Structures are given as structure tokens and as C-alpha cells.
Amino acid sequence: MNFDFSEEQHQLRDQARRFLTEHSTSKRIRQVLDGVAPYDRAMWQEIAAMGWLGAAVPEEYGGAGLGHIGLCVLAEELGRSLAPVPFSSSVYLATEALLIAGSEAQKEELLPQLVAGDLIGTLAWAEGNGNPNPQRIKARVSGGRLSGVKWPVPDGGVADFVLVLARDDSDRVVLALARMGAAGVHPETLETVDPTREQAKLSFENVPVEVLPGDGWAALNQVLDRAAVLTAFEQVGLAQMCLDTAVAFAMERHAFGRPIGSFQAIKHKLADVYVATELARSNAYYGAWAMTANGGELPLAAASARVSATDAAWLAAKENIQTHGGIGFTWEMDCHLYYRRAKLLGLTLGSNPWWKDRVVAALESRNAA
Amino acid sequence: MDFEDTAEEAAFRTEVKTFLAANAEPKKRGAPPSRSRNVGPEELARAKKFQAAKAGAGLVGLTWLKAWGGREAPPIFQVIYNQEEEAYAIPRGVFEIGLGMCIPTMMAYATQDQLKRHVGPALRGEEVWCQLFSEPSGGSDVAAVRTRAERDGDTWTINGQKIWTSGAQFSDFGIMVTRSDPTVPKHMGLTFFFLDMKSPGIEIRPIKQASGASHFNEVFFTDVKIPDSQRLGAVGQGWRVSLTTLMNERLAIGDTPRPDVEDLLDLCRQIDLDGEPAMQNVAVREKIADMQVRSQGLKYTRFRTMTALSRGQTPGPESSIGKLVNAAKLQDIASFGMDLLGSAGVVMDKKLAPMNALFQEALLGAPASRIAGGTDEILRNIIAERVLGLPGDIRVDKEIPFNRLPTGKR
Numbered sequence: 001m002n003f004d005f006s007e008e009q010h011q012l013r014d015q016a017r018r019f020l021t022e023h024s025t026s027k028r029i030r031q032v033l034d035g036v037a038p039y040d041r042a043m044w045q046e047i048a049a050m051g052w053l054g055a056a057v058p059e060e061y062g063g064a065g066l067g068h069i070g071l072c073v074l075a076e077e078l079g080r081s082l083a084p085v086p087f088s089s090s091v092y093l094a095t096e097a098l099l100i101a102g103s104e105a106q107k108e109e110l111l112p113q114l115v116a117g118d119l120i121g122t123l124a125w126a127e128g129n130g131n132p133n134p135q136r137i138k139a140r141v142s143g144g145r146l147s148g149v150k151w152p153v154p155d156g157g158v159a160d161f162v163l164v165l166a167r168d169d170s171d172r173v174v175l176a177l178a179r180m181g182a183a184g185v186h187p188e189t190l191e192t193v194d195p196t197r198e199q200a201k202l203s204f205e206n207v208p209v210e211v212l213p214g215d216g217w218a219a220l221n222q223v224l225d226r227a228a229v230l231t232a233f234e235q236v237g238l239a240q241m242c243l244d245t246a247v248a249f250a251m252e253r254h255a256f257g258r259p260i261g262s263f264q265a266i267k268h269k270l271a272d273v274y275v276a277t278e279l280a281r282s283n284a285y286y287g288a289w290a291m292t293a294n295g296g297e298l299p300l301a302a303a304s305a306r307v308s309a310t311d312a313a314w315l316a317a318k319e320n321i322q323t324h325g326g327i328g329f330t331w332e333m334d335c336h337l338y339y340r341r342a343k344l345l346g347l348t349l350g351s352n353p354w355w356k357d358r359v360v361a362a363l364e365s366r367n368a369a
Numbered sequence: 370m371d372f373e374d375t376a377e378e379a380a381f382r383t384e385v386k387t388f389l390a391a392n393a394e395p396k397k398r399g400a401p402p403s404r405s406r407n408v409g410p411e412e413l414a415r416a417k418k419f420q421a422a423k424a425g426a427g428l429v430g431l432t433w434l435k436a437w438g439g440r441e442a443p444p445i446f447q448v449i450y451n452q453e454e455e456a457y458a459i460p461r462g463v464f465e466i467g468l469g470m471c472i473p474t475m476m477a478y479a480t481q482d483q484l485k486r487h488v489g490p491a492l493r494g495e496e497v498w499c500q501l502f503s504e505p506s507g508g509s510d511v512a513a514v515r516t517r518a519e520r521d522g523d524t525w526t527i528n529g530q531k532i533w534t535s536g537a538q539f540s541d542f543g544i545m546v547t548r549s550d551p552t553v554p555k556h557m558g559l560t561f562f563f564l565d566m567k568s569p570g571i572e573i574r575p576i577k578q579a580s581g582a583s584h585f586n587e588v589f590f591t592d593v594k595i596p597d598s599q600r601l602g603a604v605g606q607g608w609r610v611s612l613t614t615l616m617n618e619r620l621a622i623g624d625t626p627r628p629d630v631e632d633l634l635d636l637c638r639q640i641d642l643d644g645e646p647a648m649q650n651v652a653v654r655e656k657i658a659d660m661q662v663r664s665q666g667l668k669y670t671r672f673r674t675m676t677a678l679s680r681g682q683t684p685g686p687e688s689s690i691g692k693l694v695n696a697a698k699l700q701d702i703a704s705f706g707m708d709l710l711g712s713a714g715v716v717m718d719k720k721l722a723p724m725n726a727l728f729q730e731a732l733l734g735a736p737a738s739r740i741a742g743g744t745d746e747i748l749r750n751i752i753a754e755r756v757l758g759l760p761g762d763i764r765v766d767k768e769i770p771f772n773r774l775p776t777g778k779r
Contacts, residue, residue: 001378001445001679002371003672069370247757262760264746267753274752275694278687279666286669289370308662356658357651363634363661364648 003285005073012066013073019050020081026334029196032084033337038158038189038198044085048117053091057099061111068226072233072288079234080241082341084196086120086155088234088348092227093154094121097163101175101212101219110161122159123175124150124202125220131354132224134173134217139166139204141176146209149201154348156200157189164204165216174216176209183207194340225302227349229287232309235345236284239277239309239316242338246270246316246323253325266323273316280305280312300362306355310346317342372672374449375679381446385453388426392419393457408463413539416460420494429492430468437476437488445678466535467491467498471544474614475563478601483563487542499566500614501531501545501588506776508740509747511615512555512608516590518547518562520597520604525549525562527570527593533741537573537586540566544614546607551772558771559607564595580733625667626699626738628706628727630660636706636723647709656705663698667691686756692738693748700735703728 005013023043031037047053056071057063064070071091078087095114098107098121113119125132127139127150139148146166156162164176178185184205192199212219247270250261260266287305290297317339321328328335346352374382408416423429424438431446433439440446472491475484490496507513516529527547537543543566550558570593575583602610628636634657637647647653670691674684706728707714716722717729739745753759766774 001672001675002373003669003676004370004680006370243757247759250759258763259760261753262763264750264762267757267759268746268749270757270759271749271752274757275690278670278690279663279694282669282673282687283662283666285370285673286665289372293371303658304662304665307658308666311662353651353655356655359658359661360648360654363657367634 003289005069009069009073012070013077015050016052016074016077017080019046020077020083024081024083026337029082029084029334029337032196035195039086039155040084043083044117047083047085047087048115051115053087053095053117054111054115056091057095057111057115061107062115063111068230068291069288071230072284072291075230075233076237079237079341079345082196082238082337086122086158086198088197088227088231089122089155089159090114090120092230093123093223094159094161094163096226097123097175097212097219097223100222101214101216103213106177106210106212119160120155120158121161121163122153122155123163123165123220123223124153124156125165126150126152131350132220137165137167137173139164141166141168141174141209141211143169144208144211145206146176146178146204147206149203151201152190152192152199153202155198156202157187157198162202163212164202164209165220168211172215173220175212175219177212178204178207178209192344194344196337196341197344224349225298226291228302228306228355229284229291229298231345231349232280232284232287232305235309235313235342236277236281238338238342238345239273239280239312242313242316242320242342243270243273243277245335245338246273246320249324260323269319270323273312273319276308276312276315280308283308300359300366303355303358303362306349307352307359310352310355313342314346378445378449378679381442382449382453385428385450388423388428389453389457392422392426393454393459395456396458408460408536408539412460413463416463417494419459420464424493430472433476437484438492443678443681445675448675448678463497463536463539464491464494466500467496467540467542470500470614471498471542471563474544474601474610477613478561478610479563480598483599496541497536497539499534499536499540499543501534501537501543502611502614503531503533505530505532509744511611512559514546514548514559514607516545516547517551518549518560518595520549523597525560525595525597525600527562527564527590527595529590531588531590532576533585534573534588535585537566537588538575542566544601546611548771549604549607552770553605554768555766555771555774556608557605559611560604561601561607561610562595562599563601564593564599568593568595570594578734579736580730582734625664626695626731628699628702628724628731630657630664630702632724632727633657633660633702633706636709636728639723640709642709653709660698660702663694667694686752689748689752689756692742693745693752696735696738696745699731699738703732703735707732 028040032039051064052074054063055066055074056068059065098110110119114121127136130136139146139150146164148166150164153162159180161177161179164178166174166176168174184207186203188201190199190201250266251259253260283305287301290301321335321339324335327333427440428450430437430439431442431450432444435441468491472488475487491498502511504514504516506515516527516531518525518527542563544563546559546561548558549560570591572589574587576585576587577583637653640647642650670687673687677684717726719725722729754761
């Protein structure tokens with residue numbers, strides 16, 4: 001039995017933890033929160049220089065070839081540190097989508113630039129309210145031109161290109177690659193619950209696009225499964241950080257003549273957060289294993305990792321504020337940054353009721369097999 | 370990351386599989402969990418026969434010293450054995466307390482001669498042991514022992530009552546903690562013994578549980594004599610000995626109580642909800658997903674624990690969550706399964722209730738799993754204090770002599 005990270009992966013974690021503790025500080029996160037910049041450009045460049053953006057990209061496209069497990073390690077640290085960079089959009093969505101569905105020419109052109117951080121990519125499936133559903137896709141590609149409105153698009157306002165889920169002339173769902181500099185693209189940054197991660201509304205009017213080969217809906221499902229596992233690691237990192245913060249506060253803060261952490265109302269609450277976080281961590285490990293070793297189990301593993309991590313991050317973030325009491329609800333405490341991010345991460349790939357249905361669908365198809 | 374055994378582990382697993390295939394019957398699908406059955410005379414004889422074969426094959430006391438019939442194997446071997454045994458209908462629960470808690474305590478405190486007398490027969494299943502800790506007046510507060518031990522020369526006289534003793538009715542020996550000095554604070558006045566369960570003055574009565582079954586006993590002591598040579602540890606040091614026993618609790622690995630999510634799926638495939646297949650109902654699907662995520666999260670937490678053991682490390686604190694999660698999940702699944710049957714959910718008649726009334730029986734038994742072996746509340750305290758490092762409860766009984774502590778009416 002070897003169901004844990006390797007020595008090298010633990011070293012990668014230590015390196016990431018050191019870098020992000022030093023750089024992803026409250027002050028720098030708040031620069032983005034306050035709208036001074038849409039993301040932390042300096043941090044992005046350093047992350048690119050360390051090779052993190054290409055951790056799971058094969059070496060032939062300029063990546064480090066560490067595999068997806070290395071990326072999981074980084075994701076946990078990025079989640080823990082609330083890093084205000086478009087990592088998830090560019091790496092989990094755009095890079096993974098190109099690896100899964102891009103033509104050879106598209107991979108050769110775009111992947112090295114994504115790895116270097118010179119290009120930021122994203123993926124646009126949503127058209128307003130609702131979870132991923134082919135019936136809801138109205139954006140259309142006709143004669144190599146895309147028209148439609150997509151929102152919310154993560155990092156849509158900072159991306160250089162976007163992979164858009166649209167219908168072609170024969171009504172098939174496809175992925176279309178649109179460059180943000182092209183004429184007819186109108187990005188608009190949206191006000192959201194978590195301004196440290198940009199979200200945009202993108203309007204396309206007759207924008208020239210390249211259509212990726214293959215079935216766009218099938219590709220989206222594969223991308224979502226991988227992104228669900230990677231995001232689960234971010235959520236686990238966030239949940240653990242909230243738990244650590246709440247425990248530290250409960251030891252320090254005194255009320256009624258004793259540390260509040262000596263009251264069972266607080267102890268049992270934090271024990272429940274611990275349990276949820278460990279269940280989520282174990283489900284995320286299963287997702288990491290499935291992503292690298294067994295694609296057949298990925299739909300079940302990814303959906304379970306997603307559901308478990310969304311529950312844990314939400315519980316940890318809200319109970320962290322509750323443990324802090326009034327001070328936890330002030331702007332200057334960071335509690336609300338985790339609370340905002342927890343909810344964002346739980347929605348951005350589709351919400352939990354939808355992912356729960358995917359858990360059961362995967363169980364059904366496993367039993368049918 | 371993988372789930373593979375090392376070469377040594379794989380060889381051991383093959384050995385276990387070969388032994389089990391030759392000596393035990395595979396579990397039938399839909400059979401009730403072996404733990405929930407009462408152990409009658411036939412069952413006991415079967416358990417003893419199997420234990421003798423298991424000991425003969427060198428599969429008992431895997432981590433013990435070779436001098437005591439063990440193998441000096443790492444703890445992962447015990448986990449591998451338990452995993453393989455899960456697939457077989459083996460009478461469980463007869464020897465676990467003796468071999469998992471009593472004999473390891475003896476090994477730490479008994480004399481060489483006593484060990485020579487007792488370890489072999491326990492290992493081979495010839496003698497059964499029980500553990501006498503809980504009392505009516507002290508549940509979670511394990512040290513609140515009232516059973517008195519009074520010394521006269523080389524003999525101790527025991528008076529009092531123990532409760533929730535599994536297997537007392539067929540045990541040959543027991544270990545027990547007693548109050549030898551009520552005039553000092555709670556933890557300081559305890560003394561620990563092992564004793565012959567056939568001693569005069571011991572009366573054993575089964576407890577009829579809320580579920581109707583009887584898995585436990587009350588044990589009454591009236592002027593029971595124990596020689597001082599059977600004292601384990603110093604006079605007044607019984608709490609320290611008790612901690613040795615509690616630390617030797619079997620690695621909580623492998624047991625998933627039923628019904629679990631697979632059973633819930635089986636049920637949902639069989640039934641309609643007001644004309645609609647249950648599997649198509651949104652609320653049902655959401656519940657199945659919730660249970661799947663918890664069950665699977667525990668499964669892979671066990672794999673993480675095994676990984677630590679396999680690498681020769683001490684398992685991390687994550688191994689402490691299993692019982693807390695499983696107990697609540699069991700009660701939740703049992704109740705939800707019955708809800709799906711509408712008013713017929715109340716019916717326990719096995720000819721009518723789906724799956725041999727598995728859900729109904731589990732519902733009635735489920736409160737026990739949230740209490741026995743550490744209540745939900747004590748487990749949360751343990752996680753908060755030992756894992757998260759939060760302060761211990763404020764103790765009002767720490768400095769006060771035991772016989773001056775306030776007592777309630779229950």
C-alpha cells in the first residue's frame with residue numbers, strides 16, 4: 001500500500017508552501033480584492049518561472065512532466081494561500097482542455113506559451129444561471145465565426161484566449177478557440193462575491209475562431225473531471241487553513257475566564273471540521289490516483305472528491321468566522337477572504353447538487369458494467 | 370501513488386488467503402453482519418475450533434514476540450489479515466478483547482510464570498478473556514470506578530458491579546480495575562487485577578438491550594477473593610495500567626457496518642416511490658451521493674493509515690475519525706432506507722420487509738454504535754484535544770478525594 005505522496009512530492013509541497021507564505025500575503029491578496037489589479041502579475045511571473053504552470057504538461061510542449069499528482073500538491077498550497085492568480089483557469093481548464101482536445105498544431109503553438117505564463121487561457125461553458133448542460137448552449141459557430149454571450153467566465157477579463165463551448169452549423173457541441181484581441185470580443189468584468197478571482201461576461205459578435213477537433217461536450221466532461229480533482233485539492237488546502245486559523249484563535253481568545261477552545265461547543269465544532277476535511281482529503285487522494293492511474297474510475301472519483309471538498313471548505317470557512325465571533329466579521333480580518341473563496345470554489349465548476357448527481361450516475365454506470 | 374502490497378506483504382496475503390480458503394466459509398451475499406449475532410454454545414464451539422486452526426497456522430498475535438507464539442511482524446500484517454477475513458463468515462468478537470486488550474496488558478505487567486500459564490491457551494482459543502472496566506456510575510468517565518477492593522494480607526476482597534461486559538458469560542478470565550482507596554482523588558486510588566471468572570461470588574446477568582438483543586452483561590461481585598499475586602501494577606497505579614489496555618484497542622480498520630451505501634443502492638433499485646423508480650428521485654440521489662462520499666472517504670482514509678503502517682510509520686490522527694463517521698452514517702442510512710418504504714417502513718416481518726429487514730434491525734441497533742467504545746461526544750473531545758491540541762476540559766474532580774465527589778441520582 002502506497003497511498004500517499006512521494007518524497008519528491010513532499011519536497012515540492014515544502015517549496016510551494018515557503019514561496020506562497022512569503023509572497024501570497026494578506027496585503028498582496030487585498031490589492032486584488034480592492035481592485036488595484038485584476039490579479040498579482042509579479043506572483044504569476046514567479047510561479048511561471050518555477051515551472052508550476054507546466055507541472056502536468058509533457059516535456060515536448062515545454063512542461064516539467066511531473067504528472068498530475070505534482071499538480072495536486074501545488075493546488076493544495078494555492079488553495080491554502082488564496083493565491084490571487086489565474087492558475088485554475090489557465091492550468092486546470094485551458095491547458096487541460098488543449099491536452100485533451102487540442103489539435104497537434106494548437107498544442108505546439110499554445111502549450112509552451114501557457115507553460116511560460118506568457119499566455120493566460122480560460123474556458124467558457126456557462127451562459128448565465130445553471131450547471132453544465134448541452135441544452136443550454138446557445139452560442140454558435142457559423143462559417144468559422146462565433147456569436148453569443150458567455151457568463152460567468154473565470155478570468156475572462158484577463159485571459160489572452162478562451163475556449164468557448166458553442167454549437168456548430170450541424171448543431172453539434174464544439175470547443176472554439178477565440179483570441180481576446182480579435183475584433184468583436186467584448187469583455188466585461190463582473191462584480192462577484194470573491195473579487196480576488198476575476199469573473200467576466202464575454203460577448204462575441206462574429207469573432208473568428210478555430211474549432212477544436214472532436215466532440216466538445218465529451219471534452220468538457222473530461223476537463224471538468226480533472227478540474228474537479230484539482231479544485232478539490234485547493235478546497236482541502238483552504239479548509240485546512242481555516243481549521244488551523246480557528247484552532248489558533250480558540251487557544252488565544254479567552255472568555256468567561258478560560259480559552260474559548262476549552263468549551264465543548266467550540267471543540268466539537270472544530271472536531272467536525274477536522275473530520276470533514278480528512279474525508280475530503282482522502283476523497284481527493286482517490287481522485288488524484290484515478291486521474292493518473294485509472295481513467296475508468298475518474299468520473300466517480302472526481303465527483304466524490306468535488307462533493308466532499310465543497311462540503312468541507314464551506315463548513316471550515318463558515319465555522320472559522322463563527323469561532324472568531326464579531327472580530328471575524330470585520331473587513332481587516334482575513335476570515336471573509338476564505339469564506340468568499342470557499343463559496344466561489346464550490347460553484348465555479350457547477351454546484352454541489354449537480355456533482356452529487358454525477359456521483360450517482362457514475363455508481364450506476366459502474367454497476368451496469 | 371498506488372494500492373500495491375510490497376513483496377513481503379503480498380506473500381503474507383497469499384498465505385492468509387490460502388489458510389482462509391481451507392478453513393472458513395465465504396460470506397453469503399445479504400447475510401447479516403457477523404458481529405450482530407448472539408454467541409450461543411454452538412457458535413462458541415465453532416469460534417474456538419477456528420481459533421485453534423488459526424493459531425496452528427501462526428496467524429494469531431502477528432505483532433507479538435516469537436517467544437509468546439507471535440511472529441514479530443509489523444502492524445500492517447494484522448490489517449492485511451483483517452481485510453482478507455472480511456470476506457469470510459467467521460464468528461467474530463469472541464477472542465478480540467482477550468487478544469487485543471487483555472493479553473497485551475498482561476504482557477506489560479504480569480510475571481513470566483503467569484504469562485507462560487496464560488498466553489498459549491488464549492492464543493489457541495482454549496481460554497476466553499473479558500475486560501471489566503465500565504460501571505453503572507461511570508460511563509464515559511472511565512476512572513469513576515466504585516467497585517471496591519479491600520486488602521487483607523495477601524488477599525483482596527472485591528465488592529461491586531461492572532456493566533457492558535462483552536462475553537462475560539463464556540469467559541474464563543478477566544482483567545478489572547477497582548477502587549482500592551476512596552479517600553484520594555479519582556485517578557489515584559485505583560488498583561488493577563486479573564481474575565478467574567469462575568471464582569465464587571461472581572454473578573453474570575445478560576442485559577436486554579433496547580434492540581431486544583443481548584450482547585453484553587452485568588457482572589456482580591460479592592466478596593470475591595483475588596490473590597495479591599494477580600495484581601497488575603502497583604497498588605494505586607490502576608489508572609496507568611488501564612491506559613495500557615485502552616491503547617491496545619484493536620486497530621479500527623476494516624469493519625464497515627451495514628447497511629452501507631451499497632445496500633441503500635440495492636434497496637433503491639427494488640422499489641418505487643409513488644410510481645417513480647426510487648433511483649430517479651432527486652432527494653434519493655442526493656442522499657446516496659452524501660453517503661457514498663462519506664463511505665468512500667473512510668475507505669481511502671483507511672488506505673492512508675495502511676500506507677503509514679506499510680512504511681513503518683505511526684498512523685496519523687486521521688485514523689481516529691472512522692468510528693465517529695461510521696456510527697452516524699449507519700443510523701442515517703437505516704432511517705432513510707425505512708423512509709423510502711413509506712408507512713411499510715415500520716414492518717420488520719422478514720417475509721415482507723425488503724432485504725430481510727436489514728434497515729429496520731440496523732435502526733434499532735444503531736444507538737449502540739454511537740455510544741459503545743467511546744461516545745460521539747468523547748470521540749469529538751479526543752479529536753479536539755489530541756489532534757487539534759485544544760485545551761482539556763476543566764476538571765472539577767481533580768483535587769477532591771473520590772468519596773467526597775458529588776454524585777447524582779442516576
